[in-house]
Amino acid sequence: MSPFELLGVVETAGDDEIRAAYHKAVLAHPPDRDPEGFQKVRAAFDAIRDEEARLELRLFGPPPFQSLLELLDELGEGKRWVGPGPWIATLKETGP
Amino acid sequence: MPKTPLTARTGPAAEATRIGELLEQGRIRDAVESAKEFAKRSPGPASDELLVESYSARIRQLQAEGLDRDARSLCDLVERRIPASRERMTALRNECDLLAQGFRGLLAALERGDGDERRRLLVLLARKLCDPGVLADSEALPEDHPLKLEARAVRAVFTAATSGPLPDEAMATLDFVSRSSPLAPWKLLIRAIDGFYRGDPESVRRNVAALSAGSAVTPLGALLLAASGADPQKPLSVPVAALAEKLSSGRGTLRESLEELERGLEKRDQHRASRFAERVLAALPAGAGSVRQRFRATLVARWVRAGFPPEALPGEVSPGRANRLDTIRYLALAMEQKDWTQAVGGWDIYLELRSLSGPPTGKETAAVLLHMASLFPPSEDDVASALGVHCPECLRQEIRDGTLPAFFDREALLARAVAADGSRRGFLALFSFQSGLDEKVAAETAARWHAARPGDPEPLVFLVEEAMRRKDWKRALSLLERAEEEKHLGPELRGKRFSVLVGQLEMQIQKGQCAGARASLVLARKEPQASESELGAYLAALEWALCQSGRKPEPTATLEAAKRLAARAHNPAFVWILMASAGELLKRSPLLPATILTPRESFAALVRTQRLVPRLDRPLKVPGEVLWSAEGHLDGASPDDLLALCEGGGAMAWPREAFAATTRGIASDGPLLARFLGARARALTTRNDAGPPGRVLEILRAALALAGTNHDTEGLGSVSTALRHVRATPGGRKALSALGVFGEDLPDAEAIRAVVAKERLLPAILDSPKLPRKVRPTKPPGRPAKKKPESQREELSFDFGDLE
Structure with a gap:
């Protein structure tokens, strides 16, 4: 997940918007209760906190994956809600 | 080695397991074939049971496909071949009869039936119910029929659970669905689905385990176990695997393509890598912009690393495509590694x-x-x-x-x-x-x-330092003043102001510009550094020299200034050093002190001088007698003070004293050993003008290795300073590169110990040819030094006796 996605801002967001999103994210992941989540939020904020950092990221990022399969982790669990149709169709296909 | 009989390797238990797995995966035809083979190979009740099980599954499959006649024929065939299966086949035939009439018939029979018959029909209904909507919308049941109400509730919650996060209270609406209801398996399925989406494998495991083997929804249990991670290795039938792929947004295909791409890159198979890279790009979800970008960066990096031509980069990563600016950027970044x-x-x-x-x-x-x-x-x-x-x-x-x-x-x-x-x-x-x-x-x-x-400190620091190097004190002060006016005077620059004022003061004393010097002295005394012991004493020494500069020396003021100096310095040897240094501005030397300098005082004075020198950024003049006297205190000095003496000796050309201090310093293995070795090498460089001797390089290599091993950055700095001095000696640069002081084959611990041991055995005193003869010790330590000749005293006459 890119730092922008992690903080929930668009890539054209300015310093103030990013700072506000960071404060909101810190409230959701306070360092004392969710240190791991806070670290991620903090790293994302540092990566895009000012124009220079954002330019750096745009020109010299994103970092390549160490392993190609890391991409799957980055995509997340990928659980999709498909509605009842495909479930019922599968049951009919497998047959009672 | 004799071959193990087939039956021994397989056996009824193993066959039962294998056939059970085939049935679970929906591979019913394979299960029937395997059961037939097994029955041929090992006829008996066990193989017959497996055969009946497989045929029953096949009959149900035929029923589901609407092939009732075929299903009935197969029932008859199985019954004929295995008479023990009669009861089971009769039940299946009855099911065929009911199913031939459709759900309507089954429900009608359910309405009529009672007791065991009703229970049997409910089980059959649970086995056949692939969609709760069939019951919910059935015209065969009245609107207020409990089954219809249950089916409607189940359908609503099932739709919610498969369409988005299930509200906490949703499951409570199914409380009225009893365990004996044909919809009970659906209730368990919904709980398992909810557990899957919430990432609760334990809930999935618990609810799937509670599903009865014959229920219509049981095949989805395997899917939920595998997809939630509760049982990732669970084999899936083809339709169930297809649903799993849909639920995971095509993760299976993506993983497969990524693995193939990895293989292609590893085996330098460009065609394969290109093909699967395109597949990965096609399989990436549309919303995953940042992941797509990162994949492209990774692909280009790996492509370059594999040695494939950049112009052959596939699909949207191709340099000729719309994203070529990014691709060129990724290529440049990838090239940086190569x-x-x-x-x-x-x-x-x-x-x-x-x-x-x-x-x-x-x-x-x-x-x-x-x-x-x-x-x-x-x-x-x-x-x-x-x-x-x-x-x-x-x-x-x-x-x-x-x-x-x-x-x-x-x-x-x-x-x-x-x-x-x-x-x-x-x-x-x-x-x-x-x-x-x-x-x-x-x-x-x-x-x-x-x-x-103008707000950046770096150029200002440089310009001030450059002016200081040129002794252009006026410019340095003007730069500092302008920076102060513009509020750009940071701590680094503020610290320079004292040095500039002292430099200006020294110059004015030299030139006899008394008024200007007095003004500079006043300004210098206002700086915070003036309150520091050594710097304050040095200012007092400058004041003392100032009183004697110009056309009219002021004896009373000179005496008062000397008293102030003595009060600040608290050490006659240090007073002498400061007077000698300040007197040098007037090209005169002070008188010798009337008191005897003790080795302890002289040593302390040298240590204080060493602390003062970097603050002033210029060497001070140390009378030879102080050096000579200080040697008498080397044995009682602490390692830190010894090191200060070594470093002062290096900076102010007292190689003899510095060397003697290093001899004491290396006498024991302490944390400062690398720094003492560095200082020793530096002192030794003064011995031979023809170039660095092998001994110097040997010591330096040992010091470098030791400092490196101990992660001693100050030790490395000491070695680096010594190397600069060696390099500056005639032939030093050549000797350093020839002997590879910086090479990788630095001495190991044993070799370092050998170098130190050798140095400990060598003479403790360095006979430096650079020291002027007149300051060489000619008397045993502790004896008072003789007074200087009259010619050296002249007007700058001052006797410590006046202060006592």
Whole structure:
């Protein structure tokens, strides 16, 4: 997940918007209760906190994956809600 | 070795397991074939049971496909072949009869039936119910029929659970569905689905385990177990696997393509890598913009690493496509790991293409140019060598005449970066680069930098220091004053003000400009450093010298100044050193002290002098008698004080005392050993003007290895200082490179110990030819030094006796 996605801002967001999103994210992941989540939020904020950092990221990022399969982790669990149709169709296909 | 009989390897239990797995995976035909084979091979009740089980599954499959007649025929066949299956086949035939009438018939029979018959029909209904909607909308049941109400509730919650996060209270609406209801398995399925989406494998496991083997929804249990991670290895039938793929947004296909791409890259199979890279790109979800971008960066990096041609990059990563600017950027970044020359060229192309799509901002251009410059090797010799050019000057010439591209001119890249955005970063990079090559050009850049960005401290520090080096105190002070007016005077610059004022004061004393000197003294005394012990004492010494400069010396004021100096210094030897140094400004020497200098006082004075020298940034004059006397205290000195003496000896050319101190310092293995060795090597360099002896290099190598092993950065600094001195000696540079002091084969612990042991055995005193003979000790320690000749005393007469 890119730092922008992690903080929930668009890539054209300015310093103030990013700072506000960071404060909101810190409230959701306070360092004392969710240190791991806070670290991620903090790293994302540092990566895009000012124009220079954002330019750096745009020109010299994103970092390549160490392993190609890391991409799957980055995509997340990928659980999709498909509605009842495909479930019922599968049951009919497998047959009672 | 005898072959194991087939039956022994398989056996009824193993066959039952295998056939059970086939049935679970929906591979019913395979299960029937396997059961038939097994029955042929090992006839008996066990194999018959497996055969009946497999046929029953096949009969149900035929029923589900609407092939009732075929299902009935198969029931008859099985019953004939295995008479023990009669009861089961009869039940299946009845099911066929009911199903031939459809759900309507089954429900009608359910309405009629009671007791065991009703229970049997409910089980059959649970087994057949692939969609709760069938019951919910059935016209065969009245609107208020409990089954219909249950089915409607189940359908609503099932739809919710498969369409988005299930509200906490949703499951409570199914409380009225009893365990004996044909919809009970659906309730369990919904709970398992909810557990899957909430990431609760335990809930999935619990609810799937509670599903009865014959229920219609049981095949989905395997899917939920596998997808939630509760049982990732669970084999899935083809339709269930297809649903799993849908639920995971095509993760299975993606994983497969990524693995194939990895194999293609590893085996340098360009065709395979290209094919699967395209598949990965196609399988990536549309919303995953940042992951797609990162994959493209990764693909280009791996593509370059595999040695494939960049122009063959596949799909949307191809340099000819719409994303080519990004691709060129990724290529340049990938090249950085392989070949900096190509990477710099890649970035140059990027800048060119970037300007085609609209002018880049100054910041962007500067960032790229600075990045390009940072890719060069630090040394200009290495740059020339990498480009196959003889020397840095030849490199510049080849760039000038167009033989080499202009982007290999690092200074020009940095200058362009400065021109593009005029940032501090750009100026700093250009200035740092030029400082290593040409001080004059660097000074010009610093001046431009200061003019463009007066708030940046670096150029001001440089300009002030440069003025100080030229002893242009007026300019240095004016720069500092202007910075103060503009509120740009940071702590670093504020600290310089004292040094500048002292430098100006010394110059004014030398020139006999008493009024100016007095004003400088007043200003210097207002600086915070003036309250420090050694610096305050030095100012007192300067005041003492000032009283004697100019046309009219002031004896009373001189005496008062001397008293103030003595009160601040608290040590006659230190007073003498300060007077000797201040008197040097007037080209005169003070009288010898009337009291006997004790070795302890002399040693303490040398240590204090060593502390003072870096603050003043100039050496002080230490009378030989103080040095000689201090030698008597070496044995009682602490390692820190010994080290201070070594370092002072190095800085102020007292090699004999420094060497003697290192002898005491290396006598024991302590944390300062590497620094004592460095100082020893430095003291030894003064012995032989013909070049560094092998002994010096041996000590330096040992010191370097020791400091490196102990992660002793100060030790490394000490070695580095000593190396600078060795390099400065005639032939030193050549000897250093020939003997490879910086090589990788540095001495190991044993070799270091041997060097130290050897040094401990060698004479403790260095007979330095550089020391002037007149300060050599000629008397045993503890004896008072004789007074200097009259010619050295003249007007600067002062006797410590006056102060006592």
